[in-house]
Amino acid sequence: MSGPATPGLDDLAPIDPSRRAGAARTLLRSPSVVIGAVVLAIIALIGLAAPLLNTIDPAEISPANRNKGPGYEATIRQDDGSKKEFVYRMGSDSLGRDIYSRVVYGARVSLLIGVTVAAVSVAIGLVIGLLAGYFRLLDGVIMRVMDGVMAIPAILLALSLVSLLSAGLKTVIIAIAITEIPRVVRLVRSVVLSVREEPYVEAAISVGTPTLLLLVRHVVPNTVAPLIVQTTYIAAHAILIEAVLSFLGVGMPAETPTWGNIIAEGRALFRMFPHNILFPGLFLALTVLAVNMLGDGLRDALDPRMRKRV
Numbered sequence: 001m002s003g004p005a006t007p008g009l010d011d012l013a014p015i016d017p018s019r020r021a022g023a024a025r026t027l028l029r030s031p032s033v034v035i036g037a038v039v040l041a042i043i044a045l046i047g048l049a050a051p052l053l054n055t056i057d058p059a060e061i062s063p064a065n066r067n068k069g070p071g072y073e074a075t076i077r078q079d080d081g082s083k084k085e086f087v088y089r090m091g092s093d094s095l096g097r098d099i100y101s102r103v104v105y106g107a108r109v110s111l112l113i114g115v116t117v118a119a120v121s122v123a124i125g126l127v128i129g130l131l132a133g134y135f136r137l138l139d140g141v142i143m144r145v146m147d148g149v150m151a152i153p154a155i156l157l158a159l160s161l162v163s164l165l166s167a168g169l170k171t172v173i174i175a176i177a178i179t180e181i182p183r184v185v186r187l188v189r190s191v192v193l194s195v196r197e198e199p200y201v202e203a204a205i206s207v208g209t210p211t212l213l214l215l216v217r218h219v220v221p222n223t224v225a226p227l228i229v230q231t232t233y234i235a236a237h238a239i240l241i242e243a244v245l246s247f248l249g250v251g252m253p254a255e256t257p258t259w260g261n262i263i264a265e266g267r268a269l270f271r272m273f274p275h276n277i278l279f280p281g282l283f284l285a286l287t288v289l290a291v292n293m294l295g296d297g298l299r300d301a302l303d304p305r306m307r308k309r310v
Contacts, residue, residue, distance in 0.1 A: 033297030039290035043283070047107030055101035056086065058257045062096030067273050091275040093265055102257040103280050109258045110239050110287065113173060117238035118231045120177040125184025126223065130215055132185060133192025143189070146182040154179040158241055162250045172251055176241050180234045187230055188223050195222045225302035232295030236288045243284055259284040 046053065056076065065074045065088065072088045090099040132142040149157070161175035195201060196219065204214050245251030246260025247267075254261060259280040266276025 030297040030300060032293040033301070036290040036292075036294030036297060039286060040294065043107055043287055043290070044111055046104055047111055050101075050104045050108065053104055055104055056098055058097065058102040058105045059255050060097060062092070065092050065096040066094055067269065067276075068092045068096075069273075070275055090279045091273070093262075093276050094269060094273075095265075099262065099276065099279055102262050103259065103283055106257040106259045106262060106280065107283065107287075109169070109252060109256060110242060110260075110284070113169070113176070113242045114235035114239040114287075114291070116173050117176045117180060118235040120173065121180035121234055122184055122227055122231050124177070125181045126188055126220070126227065128181070129185040129188025129223075130192060130219065133189040134196055134211075134215065134219065139189070142185070146185050149178070150182045154237070155241055155244055158245060159248065159250060162245055167250065167253055169252065169256075172242055172245060175245075176238045179241070180237065183234070184227070184230060187226055191223045191226060192219055195219050229295050229299045229302065232291050232298060236291035236295070239284070239288055239291070 060076075062074070062076060065072070065076075068074070068088050068091050070089060070091045072091060074086055074088065075083050076086045077083055086098075088098055088100065090103060093099055093102075128142060128146075132139045132146075157179050158175040161178065162171055165171045165175075201214070201218050204218055209217075242251055242258065243260030243263070246258045247264040249261075249264060251260055252258045254265075262280040263277050263284075266273065266280075270277050
């Protein structure tokens with residue numbers, strides 16, 4: 001007579017398909033998810049299709065067309081020496097550069113920084129959080145380091161790091177990602193501390209499951225839902241911090257159009273020419289609002305307690 005069957009890895013933590021279906025239905029019914037996703041998709045398409053949207057070189061200077069209002073028509077000289085009529089849809093700045101072209105091309109940089117910072121900080125924070133939450137000997141050391149980093153205001157830490165290094169895209173991404181990693185570590189650690197006490201995890205340990213496989217198969221899946229939500233908030237925060245750094249003149253180089261440095265360059269003449277700040281500020285606000293709306297909707301869809309209220 002054979003003994004009781006040993007539970008396999010696939011039987012330790014069964015997945016309820018109804019949870020996925022319920023989350024999908026909640027996402028489709030959530031106005032914040034739909035609106036946020038649509039706005040972000042439009043802004044991303046604008047950035048990607050910038051050369052096709054009747055733009056000119058965002059760094060091109062035209063002294064004769066400085067500080068013109070939205071809708072101003074002018075004749076500009078092209079690279080081949082010919083001339084053509086051009087409309088400054090959002091006006092021009094103090095150097096005669098087309099604000100419309102700079103705002104459209106700036107969407108590329110701002111979104112790239114937001115997405116890259118979110119991906120880097122989540123990837124690194126996930127690994128560190130798993131180590132801190134699962135291995136008790138490492139928990140104290142790792143969390144004290146994370147607490148020390150979080151004790152410094154994010155913008156001040158990013159400002160210090162960028163000031164020490166040369167200005168550029170990589171420097172800005174690294175500086176902002178360092179400020180976001182501790183938040184991911186704390187989130188992942190809190191999930192791991194609760195999951196490692198679950199019966200299916202204890203069962204996996206009892207059958208001799210290797211630690212790496214245990215973490216990948218049974219611990220990491222439980223961190224996916226909160227990490228997806230956290231990723232959206234990190235992206236929004238990264239876009240804002242980049243704008244602040246560029247506004248202060250320590251972010252992206254001046255020749256690279258970003259919403260932050262466009263606002264910084266127009267603040268001196270804001271009272272006389274408010275369009276220099278209005279349009280990049282509007283795009284920045286819409287993007288951050290859309291990302292936050294998407295994050296709120298994902299939280300409602302992925303958190304079972306929030307779905308019950310919908």
